[in-house]
Amino acid sequence: MKKTLSLLILFTTLTGLLLIQPSQSSHAQGPIVASPTPYPGEFDFITFEMLGKSDKVMVGPYSSTFIRFGTPDSWYLESGAKIILDLETIVNSSRSLAEDATEYSGAMLEISMDGNVVDVIFLETGSQTIEIDVPKETLHSTRSDGRHSLQLYLDAAIDCLFDHETAVLIRSSSGISLPHHSISHQLDITRLPRPIYQRSSLLPEDALILLPDSPTETELQSAMIVAATFGRMTEGEQKISLTSISALTEEQKTNAHIIMIGKASSLPILNMVIFPTSTTGENATQEVASEEGVVQMALSPWNASRVVLYIGGAEDNAVIKAAQAFSSGALRAGKHSSLSVISNVADAIEIKDVPDDRTLASLGYETKTLSGVGYNSLDYEFLIPLGKTPSGEISFKLLYAHSAIFDFEASGAIISLNGENLGSIKFSDETANQVTELNINIPAYALKPGRNTLSIRAELLPLDYCSVLNNDGLWMSISEDSLLHIPLIDAGNTPTLSGDLSMFPAPFINSPSLSELSFIFPKDNILSWELGANLAENLGQYAVGKTLHLSAYYADNLPDETRENKDLIIIGQASQLPILDELAESMPAYFEKGSNIAIETNANITFSIPENTDLGYLELFPAPWDSSRSILTILGSTPLGLQWSQETLLNPDVKPDMHGDYVVVHAEKMYAVDTEAGLGAQNLSATAVPGEYPTLIPDTVPTTSYAYQQDWVITAIKIVSGMIILLLLGLIIKTTRKDRKNKK
Template identity: 25%
Template sequence: MVSGWTSSSRFARVTSGLLGALVIAVALLLGTATTALAQGEPTKPPSEVSFKDLGMVDSTLRGRLATYLVYFAGNGVYELGDGNEIRLIFSHSELLSPRSSALSVVWNGVPLKNMSLDKSNVDRTRLVIPIPRDKVDPDVNELRLIFYMQLSEDECFELDNPSRASTVYSESSVFLNILPNVGQIPQIQYELGSGTTPGTRSIFPRTGNVRIVLPAEPTRAELTAAATIAARTGRDAGIKPIVIRASRAGELDNVGRQDHLIVIGNAARNPLIAELDARLPLKTSGATFLRPDGASVPSDHGVLQAAGSPWRPDRGVLLVGGSTDEAVLRASRALASETYRKLMLGTFAIVDQAVPVLPTAAPESSERQISFADLGNEDATVRGLGEQSFSLNFELPAIVDKQPYNLNLYLTTSPLLDFNRSNVRVVLNKVTIHSIRAADGVRRHFLINLPAANLRPGVNTLEFLAAHHVPRDPDCGPIADERAWTVIHRDSSITFAQADTQGRNSLLNLPYPFLRNGALEETLLVVASDATEWGPALTFAADLGRRTRVDMARLEAALPNQVTDNDWQSRHLILYGTPPPHPMITGLGSRLPLQFNDRGDRLLQNREGVLFAGVDTSRLGVIEIISNPRAADRVILVVSATTSEMLPLVNTAVRQGGLAGNVATVSQNVATGLPARPGEDPTRPRVAAADLEVEGGQPSAATAGRTSRLLSPAIIATGLVGLITLGLLGMLGLQLRGR
């Protein structure tokens, strides 16, 4: 199924690749920014943070216009002095024209420095740019470096000349003069809307420091509300870093109260709501919410409220509740719906009817052809000189051999292009499969074969790279970008073979099949009973939400004892957490490529002739995907670890992608005892992936009596027939994409 398209310049794609590592690094930084000391005082953030600290490497940007984007944590609750500065180290091609090449440094949308790229800064140059104290956000700050690069000769042509280049070095840093004392925090008023009312801010947090507070024993509806809100928060965050934490209401300490709080339920089930009653616009009486006139809100009506936090003036509280489970679900779905949320104003909303699921995409398996218009898309126009791009994703449940896969492409190119130099390349999963020469403004049709060898089950990406060049101007006048365009028409379509249910069991296809047609409707997230693991699980839900393309980013969630037989039959399951708090993971037994021992603190393989050797398995994450033993057309994803502290690193591995096979292990370089390679960040995760055989049979209820063999890390991988090694002495060197 086609799930929509996005449009960007080539250098936006470069930037997004750089952000693959950046988003994770900043998220980890934000995750530590409010970690408590023993006495409850927030930890003082580091004053200087380099690009390298955030996982960045030296990066070369190319083209006429290129942007480098990076995020930094702010000063938090601590006072900020003067002397804040950006310490940028860069260089550029000596062929750039100093008259027309420039660098702009933009901090939180405010230009701080504009300078020429000239002979004085060709070689490695250190530039210090002061940051005004009032321009530093206490939470997250955006640094944007914009390079405009023109060549010294023939500068109005050769837009793709590789000499258009500048390099940003990872030793670059940002210094904030963070003082040792906690400062006076300004009081902020919050509302449900966009925060456009003077003196107010939207309650919807889109960065870190978000904590969801659930009742002590949450119902399935309350967990689903939390997962749905997490997915929506991830959708709102986009590429921005986000870490979601979670707590039981009765276990929320003073440090947890310093976060933005999203409180689920009602006062009868969640005692934190009673503590907030004086701040909330709608008061409570047990499980009942009261309107401003004192009348009771009907039991099936959802309630949304926004208020300032009583524990930290700059934080907000968002209540998502109702008297019943149905009311809580209504509130969360209204919050997750982009359409409904645009209608919200003020500090509270009462959801008096069920929020319908808006149509999002055509059915997948029975349709052999899907047009771009079927998904609500109009004709798409890409503009600009040089190489521009747009892309679309489509899903295939399986690849059927000897069946045709075709693209019916309808396009029109500008009649003002230089036809000898302008073209459109069609790229399938990063492999060029066709090239089209620009023509004289005429709508044309092309039937393009999509090679089965380049297709994969799950999400596939078609990218259209339009190289726009205009005829040479003998006077080298201004470049008229408006003359360069290509239109992809809405009646273009993809024709594919009849779907079947094979080919799902590969980590390469993630997030498919859990994310299908831009939605999570057929997925159930099953979290462990240990509340300390709810935060990483909801952060995982937020990462899934980033990829949604529907109006409502809804995600069902449950505890293991709330999973029904119907769930096994009808849903793709994500089992998240560590055993033994998660009995469904241990219950799968030999169905898993790698199993846990009875204590859940070691990984093992129980097949004769199979050796799991390498580093200490007491600190490993594992990602496994298998067929659902109770439903042939459904799959199970296990996201687990031998210790809960490893779960955020497992999230990192899944988020960055590049996994393969049916199992992958995740470790930190510093924990493996293996020497880091030259230029390798020892704190980044290592991933080893493989395809391992699994045994049949129904999942067992417990692991007692299993004949699995725990293999010591000291075992050396030699002399065994049919040896299979996960490669933690070798394959662990395979780094995550985005390094």
């Protein structure tokens, strides 16, 4: 009996320790951050929150803030625009105001749109909602990016005259009403990616790639090239969906810009589109040979505020020509701005060389001045031609001047390129009232192919906030003679090897044109094709070649030349990918024929997991036929598991924890190990679905392994301990009854 009680105390103590022990949670994927809620087209009112702005506090005596936004090309702004401000003004004053003036704070708010003052309002203490009419003629952007700029300027001069403090809260529920009606887009292929993508638009519009129901490998390849092109044209901001003709929904027809890719004979839906310039039939206005590619734009027959972009031709080789020419982002228009006919890719594009030295004036910018109290900024855009890469020393010679009457210690300016800080300015008496030269070295990684944005952000703070000279006396000018020095050479390959998933997209971006990359897909699997397009869009941001040349094949038809000369990305469910059979011995975890559940050869214990279990798999390993070539598999036991794999691979929040060559994903949990380093002794597939298929963790598994630190281990021990306690209690009761009988 005593021995039994001792055992009970021991297990009770163990259970108590486990219950109070903090659990070690598995690594969860970071939450997918949604874009700001898009403006719903049936309403005219756009809140500041929809523009990504939070509540803003402005503090007197003087303060200013800017809100910038773009409108879709399909919007024609009408009269009746309004700015609605939801404000709260707080005043702290020792001065007694007249009884009839207690509601007036003594401060004013100046509202400007695109540099034009539209109203000045007197602020009352407490909360108030103010509605300001915006004349139509003031809604005219003067910025190079086409965005509108709303400025709010607080003038609380009363804070300078008396013992008085003013603060104004601009709530994010404030906004602007923009009455409009939809108009047809300008059909000009030389302006692509507009109108499909418009930077900083209030209302991002969907884009959809439409393929034939049974696309050829060339048509599928063309779709991947087009997706990658949108990635580099829009810096990954325009998300692309993909579907086939039979899967196209009425909602997609109505809401999306549709990019039709393939042979004209494979896309019967093309007959519903009325192109301004016909290339087929008796009414053809421009003859196109069967081997020539076509890039053509028309208004959508399902929604006049959307467009249809056709990239194709009569034959497969014509389709690929059209896609590669489109990838240049520099198409030549034909007789009509909506059409480009491609006989030869090199002749169909127009990429202009640029000099090594470019002044701001040569980029189209005059000398500009920042003035007034507080923060302000200037942006300068310039291009790095596709196919070129920086070489040698890169620099920016900034010529600037500034006034001498602001607080040099508290003020300053920062120079950045594409969000990367390059340098800063410390103002002084020595630099005041003269042109000063500042030379800034630019690291090559700060530049990118296509459009680049150089920003100068300044904060000018006065010596005396109450000086009447603050508005005009605080200034900084940027000379148009400031000079960018960027020597360029033709882009070449940059070979890298990586066996670590956390290093993705390496090694799949070694070639500037992605020519060393092939996607491998199952047949008749739209989800795999769409995930491939999403991945191509991501990789396109790193491609600097003049045109893109990535390829795509079906898993049952991989040419020997591709095996030997390409890195492969294989996407789908294992049972639909026969190529995995010959890769089995090289994979961190292989798949039996017809199965979608991985078999982990390094695991000490193997569990049987039902085929319908949702799991995602990522594996990175050298090709068995050439160790200098890499293969990435993005797999799923189910379609949902396949989507989890893709989301995890592209999720920057989890990238630091993806060290290794093998990852298993289940819902929001990710398990990563490096099988080459011997950190794969546990069965990750079973670990990913705790409770049903518990995994025994051997003593040899390092505690640093991500899969080791899981809540299910604690849970399993608690369950087992509880069962033992119940058995012991039953034993105690039985023993006690037996003792009583013996006493009787």
